[in-house]
Structure formats: C-alpha cells, structure tokens
Amino acid sequence: MVSLTAACLTDTGRVREENEDCVWSQVYTALNRPPVGLFMVCDGMGGHMGGKYASYWAVETVKLEFGELFSTKDPRATLVLREADIEAVRQGTFVSPVPVEVNIESLSQSAIQKANSVVYDYARHKPNQAANAGTTITMLAARGDQAVITNVGDSRAYLIRNHELTQITRDHSLVANLVAEGHILPEDIYSHPQRNMIYRFLGQKGPAQVDVFRETLLSGDSVLLCTDGLWEMVKSQRKLLTIIEKAEDSQQACQELVEAANEAGGEDNISVVVIRVQ
Numbered sequence: 001m002v003s004l005t006a007a008c009l010t011d012t013g014r015v016r017e018e019n020e021d022c023v024w025s026q027v028y029t030a031l032n033r034p035p036v037g038l039f040m041v042c043d044g045m046g047g048h049m050g051g052k053y054a055s056y057w058a059v060e061t062v063k064l065e066f067g068e069l070f071s072t073k074d075p076r077a078t079l080v081l082r083e084a085d086i087e088a089v090r091q092g093t094f095v096s097p098v099p100v101e102v103n104i105e106s107l108s109q110s111a112i113q114k115a116n117s118v119v120y121d122y123a124r125h126k127p128n129q130a131a132n133a134g135t136t137i138t139m140l141a142a143r144g145d146q147a148v149i150t151n152v153g154d155s156r157a158y159l160i161r162n163h164e165l166t167q168i169t170r171d172h173s174l175v176a177n178l179v180a181e182g183h184i185l186p187e188d189i190y191s192h193p194q195r196n197m198i199y200r201f202l203g204q205k206g207p208a209q210v211d212v213f214r215e216t217l218l219s220g221d222s223v224l225l226c227t228d229g230l231w232e233m234v235k236s237q238r239k240l241l242t243i244i245e246k247a248e249d250s251q252q253a254c255q256e257l258v259e260a261a262n263e264a265g266g267e268d269n270i271s272v273v274v275i276r277v278q
Contacts, residue, residue: 002145002219004035006275007250011258013229014266020044020051021227021271022059022135028070034144038066041155041271043136043227045201050123050133057122058115058135058202065111066141069102104141105148105212112137112150112202112210119203134203138169138225140275142217149213152200155271156231158240159215160222165241168213168223172200190232221277226257229268233261250274 008025012018024040042058044051115137123133136153149157154171170176174197175189189195200209217223222244234240234257243260247253253274261270 001034002217003029003278004037004142004275005250005278006037006039006273007254008039008041008271008273009251009254009258010269010271011229011262011266013269014262016267016269018049018052019269020055021229021269022052022055023271023273024059024063025273025275035142036069037140037142037275038063038069039141039223039225039273039275040137040139041225041227041273042138042202043153043155043229043269043271044133045136046123046132046134046203050126051135053122053126054119054133054135054203057118058137061115061118062111062137062139065114066107069104069107069141104143104146105214108139108141108148108150109210109212112139112152112208116152116202116204116208120205123203134201136198136201136227140223140225140273142275145217145277147215147217147223149215151211151213152202152208154198155225155227157213158224158226158237160224160241160244161218161220163241163245165224165237165244167237168215170211171198172209172211173198187235190235195232217277219278222253223273223275223277224257225273225275227269227271229266229270230257230261230272233264233267233270244274247274250276 006025008023010023022042027037029035042055044055136155138151138155151169154173157168178184244253
C-alpha cells in the first residue's frame with residue numbers, strides 16, 4: 001500500500017497587490033485503509049476582488065462535496081483503534097475509515113460542476129464586485145495508488161517519475177491552441193499579447209467542460225500542481241524537476257518553487273502543491 005505526503009503554498013508574487021489564488025492539500029489516513037488525498041490549485045480572475053472570492057468559493061465547495069469521502073455514514077460502524085488513533089481522537093484529528101463505495105472520478109466531476117455553479121451564482125449576485133469573476137481549477141483526488149486529475153483552465157499538473165517531468169493536463173488557452181495548430185512556437189506563449197486569454201474556467205453559465213486524467217501512482221513518484229504564476233516564470237521544466245527532486249520534503253519543494261518564481265520576476269500570484277508517493 002502506498003503512502004502520500006504533500007504540502008502546498010501560495011504567494012502574492014512581486015507585482016500584484018492581491019493574491020487571487022487559492023490552494024488546498026490534505027491527506028487522510030485511516031486504519032487498514034488506503035490513504036485518501038485531495039489537492040487543488042485555483043487561479044481567480046475578474047472584477048474587484050472577484051477573482052479572490054471565486055477561487056476561495058471553488059475550493060470550499062469542492063472540499064464540502066468531498067466530505068462524504070472522509071466519513072463513515074453507517075452509525076453502526078465500529079472502529080478498532082490503535083494507541084495513535086486514540087490520541088488523535090483526543091486531539092480532534094482522527095479521521096474515520098473511508099467508505100469503499102464512493103467513486104472518486106464521479107465525485108471529482110460532480111464537485112467541479114457544483115463549484116462552477118457556486119462561482120457563477122456568486123458573480124451574478126455581486127455584479128458590482130465580481131461581475132466577471134471566474135477561476136481555473138486543477139485538482140487531484142487519490143485513493144491509494146489510484147489518482148484522478150481534473151482541470152479547467154491553464155493551471156497545470158505534472159508527474160515526476162524516473163527523473164522525468166511530464167505535463168499531465170492541457171491548457172485551455174488561446175496560446176495553447178495556437179501552438180497545437182502550428183501557428184506559433186511553444187516558446188512564444190510566454191510573450192504572446194493574448195497569453196492570458198483562457199476559454200474554460202469556473203463561473204461560466206451552464207456545465208463546465210472538464211478534462212479528466214487517470215494515473216496509477218508508483219512509489220517514488222511526485223506530482224506538482226501549480227498556477228501559471230509558477231510555470232510562466234520558471235520556464236525550464238528541468239529546473240522544476242531539479243527543485244522537486246533535491247528538496248528534502250514536499251514543504252521545502254513548495255518553498256523553493258515559489259522562491260524560483262519570485263526570483264524570475266514574480267509577475268503573478270504563485271501557487272503550488274507537491275505530492276510525494278512512497
């Protein structure tokens with residue numbers, strides 16, 4: 001059985017006055033159950049404070065929707081507690097066993113649709129503050145070695161395996177389409193005048209279009225989730241790989257990734273989640 005450790009960090013950067021990103025990272029481990037993890041990065045946009053609240057409400061909505069994954073609904077259920085579990089109960093940090101019937105892929109998709117509706121309703125009821133509010137989302141939900149990655153927008157997920165870094169997600173942006181169609185070179189996305197134009201985000205009317213990816217995690221893998229404040233500043237995937245592999249733990253990796261983005265200019269908010277599989 002694999003184990004998961006993770007950390008997250010968000011930073012305003014060196015240019016923006018507000019941080020409109022939001023992140024989440026949490027791992028639940030219960031007795032005789034595979035670990036369960038939920039990880040997100042969201043990059044908000046639009047309106048006075050609209051992006052800040054759009055990303056916040058997206059994360060909070062998904063967390064709420066995933067609540068059933070971390071609780072036992074059957075009141076007749078009994079638990080066999082280890083000494084460490086008993087102490088966790090005293091400290092209020094014990095997590096009940098995970099119900100096996102929950103499908104994390106279906107739950108991921110429904111949670112994102114709910115988040116889309118919440119952000120859309122928020123913007124509609126706050127026209128003066130958030131008329132154009134929206135947010136990207138890139139999320140990984142895992143049970144044991146099975147991971148489901150979902151994304152809307154241009155925040156990214158990368159897999160680090162066997163000393164190679166591979167982008168899992170696809171950017172839903174104008175420049176990504178131009179690269180795919182051969183109109184511009186990959187390196188042109190960093191300087192294109194419309195590089196910030198994305199065509200998918202949470203907060204749009206109607207169902208969100210969500211990309212879904214599935215990965216079987218292996219011991220020794222790492223996964224990076226990040227907003228464009230990281231990957232637009234640290235253009236070298238080799239540098240991202242080196243930082244993550246040399247870091248002692250996920251927290252150090254997050255800190256050094258944010259520092260690298262700021263050293264490169266810090267032109268946008270920077271958010272990262274680093275997950276390690278053992």
